[in-house]
Amino acid sequence: MPTSRTRAEVEKEMKEMLGLVPGFFKQIPDAYFDYEWELFKSLELGETLIPNKYKELMGLAIHAETKCRYCTLFHTEAARLHGATDEEIQEAVHFAKMSLGWSAYLNGMQQDYDMFAEELERIVDHIKEHAPA
Incomplete structure (x- = not known):
């Protein structure tokens, strides 16, 4: 190249x-x-389609799990630079913890994927149907 x-x-x-x-x-x-x-x-x-603050919060959440201290520090400071509050930073990390926990549980229990996908579709349809106009 x-x-x-x-x-x-x-x-x-x-x-x-x-x-x-x-x-x-x-x-x-x-x-x-x-x-x-x-x-x-x-x-x-x-500037991309995803605002920088949100990209940095995503990066922080990802690297909280990968346990890369370089990336965790970088994305935390970059998120702050782009206006993220301490509360938003904490929420991003907490969301990563919660999401990863469910991933471990669903995969570990070998939840039926097709049933999961069908139930999710029903949930999405229900929420759309009952969403305020």
Whole structure:
């Protein structure tokens, strides 16, 4: 994968945007450096279909489970940077804990998937039918 910019050009842009070249970028091989920065810049720093605050809360919830302390710290601080409150951060982590618990239970008990899907469809239909207009 050829790069379109030199490492020095990309590092200059990083310094302008972030104030430094993060250590976790420094070991990326030259062949992938520009590509990885563009991906990071567009998905992590840029505005996408999902507002940044929500992306960061999702990242926090994911990495609370993967137990990556680097990612947990990064996404917590990025969520705060994008306006997340301590209460929203706590709720994201609590939601991850609850969701993962149900996953462990349903998979561990080998719940019938087809029955689960059919019941879920009935629940969704019921909620839609009884939703306020």
